[in-house]
Amino acid sequence: MDETTQAIVKTFQERFGAQTDEFRGEVSLILPPAHIQAACQALRDEFEFNLLSEETAVDYWGETSFGRNDSSSEQSPRFHVVYRIRSLPRNQIIGLRVPLDGNAPVMPSITSIYANADWFERELWDMFGIRFEGHPDLRRIVMPYDWVGHPLRKDYPLGYEEVQFSFNFDEIDERKPYAQE
Amino acid sequence: MDTNIEMNLTPVSLDEIKHLISERAIQGETVLLNMGPQHPSTHGVLRLLLELDGETVVNCVPDVGFLHTGIEKNMEAKTYVQAEVMSDRLDYLNNVGNNLAYCLAVEKLVELDAPPRAQAIRVILTELQRISSHLVWLGTHALDMGAMSLFLYCFREREMILDILELVSGQRMMTTYIRPGGLWRDTPVEFEAAVRNFIKTFPGRVDEYERLLTKNPILLRRTQGIGILKPDVALQYGVTGPMLRASGVAHDLRKAQPYSGYEQYDFEVPTQTGCDTYARYLVRMEEMRQSLRIVEQALNKLPLGPVRSNNRKFIPPPRSELGTSMEALIHHFKLWTEGFTPPKGSVYSAVESPRGELGVYLESDGSPKPYRIHWRTPSFTNMQVLPIMAKGHLVADLVLIIGTVDIVLGDVDR
Numbered sequence: 001m002d003e004t005t006q007a008i009v010k011t012f013q014e015r016f017g018a019q020t021d022e023f024r025g026e027v028s029l030i031l032p033p034a035h036i037q038a039a040c041q042a043l044r045d046e047f048e049f050n051l052l053s054e055e056t057a058v059d060y061w062g063e064t065s066f067g068r069n070d071s072s073s074e075q076s077p078r079f080h081v082v083y084r085i086r087s088l089p090r091n092q093i094i095g096l097r098v099p100l101d102g103n104a105p106v107m108p109s110i111t112s113i114y115a116n117a118d119w120f121e122r123e124l125w126d127m128f129g130i131r132f133e134g135h136p137d138l139r140r141i142v143m144p145y146d147w148v149g150h151p152l153r154k155d156y157p158l159g160y161e162e163v164q165f166s167f168n169f170d171e172i173d174e175r176k177p178y179a180q181e
Numbered sequence: 182m183d184t185n186i187e188m189n190l191t192p193v194s195l196d197e198i199k200h201l202i203s204e205r206a207i208q209g210e211t212v213l214l215n216m217g218p219q220h221p222s223t224h225g226v227l228r229l230l231l232e233l234d235g236e237t238v239v240n241c242v243p244d245v246g247f248l249h250t251g252i253e254k255n256m257e258a259k260t261y262v263q264a265e266v267m268s269d270r271l272d273y274l275n276n277v278g279n280n281l282a283y284c285l286a287v288e289k290l291v292e293l294d295a296p297p298r299a300q301a302i303r304v305i306l307t308e309l310q311r312i313s314s315h316l317v318w319l320g321t322h323a324l325d326m327g328a329m330s331l332f333l334y335c336f337r338e339r340e341m342i343l344d345i346l347e348l349v350s351g352q353r354m355m356t357t358y359i360r361p362g363g364l365w366r367d368t369p370v371e372f373e374a375a376v377r378n379f380i381k382t383f384p385g386r387v388d389e390y391e392r393l394l395t396k397n398p399i400l401l402r403r404t405q406g407i408g409i410l411k412p413d414v415a416l417q418y419g420v421t422g423p424m425l426r427a428s429g430v431a432h433d434l435r436k437a438q439p440y441s442g443y444e445q446y447d448f449e450v451p452t453q454t455g456c457d458t459y460a461r462y463l464v465r466m467e468e469m470r471q472s473l474r475i476v477e478q479a480l481n482k483l484p485l486g487p488v489r490s491n492n493r494k495f496i497p498p499p500r501s502e503l504g505t506s507m508e509a510l511i512h513h514f515k516l517w518t519e520g521f522t523p524p525k526g527s528v529y530s531a532v533e534s535p536r537g538e539l540g541v542y543l544e545s546d547g548s549p550k551p552y553r554i555h556w557r558t559p560s561f562t563n564m565q566v567l568p569i570m571a572k573g574h575l576v577a578d579l580v581l582i583i584g585t586v587d588i589v590l591g592d593v594d595r
Contacts, residue, residue, distance in 0.1 A: 142246035
């Protein structure tokens with residue numbers, strides 16, 4: 001951990017009670033969801049982290065949560081929303097992780113700070129069902145508008161298409177979910 | 182106008198997108214028009230909902246997802262080696278680059294190093310792929326302006342690059358040639374001659390394109406001052422790659438955080454301050470020349486040696502060892518049935534694709550399959566500035582603005 005990263009970690013520990021996680025030289029700060037807007041604001045304005053590289057989430061459904069919590073995390077914290085924010089002037093990248101409850105996950109949106117969080121958060125709503133408060137346009141983005149469910153959740157089955165042969169073509173055809181008019 | 186009417190050709194009701202269009206559209210003063218998803222100049226299956234005042238774009242609402250294939254979900258069900266095959270299918274103009282991004286992430290996760298020869302060949306192939314991707318961009322961009330012949334010239338040169346990829350991997354596009362820990366196998370003997378031939382031919386061809394286009398009055402009038410993207414807006418929207426560099430920000434991951442030995446090569450990061458479509462054209466043209474410089478340098482000092490790491494916990498042994506070594510047989514069996522198991526943890530690794538920062542977020546739970554993989558694709562982020570760039574321009578210019586973003590819909594929708 002270099003000096004600037006240490007300064008950030010220290011500030012975040014004092015201000016937001018952040019925990020630190022380091023793996024393969026990448027520093028991640030673990031924050032409660034309530035502080036995410038203030039944290040991003042501080043990163044952008046005080047530490048020159050001016051480019052949001054990515055925002056995604058991980059579902060720990062039914063897993064022991066990644067060494068951070070010994071109990072099974074089926075409900076809480078089920079999700080981690082992960083941010084990677086890049087600083088071009090300092091040539092650095094820092095990670096943020098926000099643990100979220102699995103029961104109706106909701107957290108503040110950061111679109112007012114990093115504008116490209118817009119589509120990332122729409123994708124998270126689409127794929128994980130995480131709601132972002134204050135998001136200007138929270139619609140599904142890649143799945144069809146009338147899709148039911150959130151495909152990247154771990155309790156969502158992968159699914160497959162049954163292979164039809166001549167002897168059972170009609171039988172499978174009957175229960176095959178064709179696109180509806 | 183009844184706001185509950187389902188609009189023609191679209192499943193989205195007007196209510197759902199009311200906040201994205203102006204009040205005038207609801208009163209019927211401006212026209213709502215669908216462009217795509219089958220429109221040829223949207224470069225794939227992109228649908229744009231346009232609000233038009235006469236021929237001027239008032240609002241533009243991109244609708245993506247027509248090419249969504251659930252690659253991230255599918256990768257979670259495959260081992261680390263199997264999952265790589267899907268990475269080719271994301272950005273189908275930058276297959277080698279996608280493989281590289283994925284392999285670097287896996288290598289970072291398991292702390293594996295590729296030998297120097299493998300790294301140099303990776304650089305050669307990704308730079309060639311960058312040229313071929315820019316050639317497709319140039320050809321289609323010129324085609325959008327009505328220059329048909331340039332499209333054919335560009336695809337002629339692109340074919341040379343695809344032949345080289347076919348030579349090394351057996352596939353023109355979906356190569357999966359770069360593997361975690363190195364390459365699939367060493368290059369054939371004809372490889373060097375083929376690349377040298379390309380290095381000899383290509384500079385003259387770029388000059389030819391530039392003679393046709395760079396000072397062409399039609400191109401100048403259609404691109405200068407069109408699709409302005411200011412640097413502060415670009416950064417706010419996380420735009421990367423040639424788009425950002427044409428706005429005057431010299432950010433290139435190959436320079437900023439060199440990977441695969443890019444620090445050994447002497448090349449420049451071309452920037453322009455025009456912020457418009459023409460500036461982006463100039464940046465990409467110069468990038469092709471710079472990529473060729475890198476290819477030449479890498480080929481000149483291509484080291485000899487193995488192309489795969491010999492860490493047997495991750496890389497299967499050569500078949501010749503199987504008959505003589507029990508250890509080799511065990512490793513072979515374990516790696517091809519179960520796969521390797523990285524430690525618990527998550528990494529983010531990014532490379533510079535022809536379109537910008539291509540990042541892979543990879544998380545392992547200690548099992549042989551990736552627990553979560555997220556592709557931070559450059560097109561997805563760059564697309565978001567399209568409405569801002571298009572606002573106030575004519576529909577005919579919108580076609581060029583889509584072209585200048587250089588989107589690949591496979592990259593957007595994943």
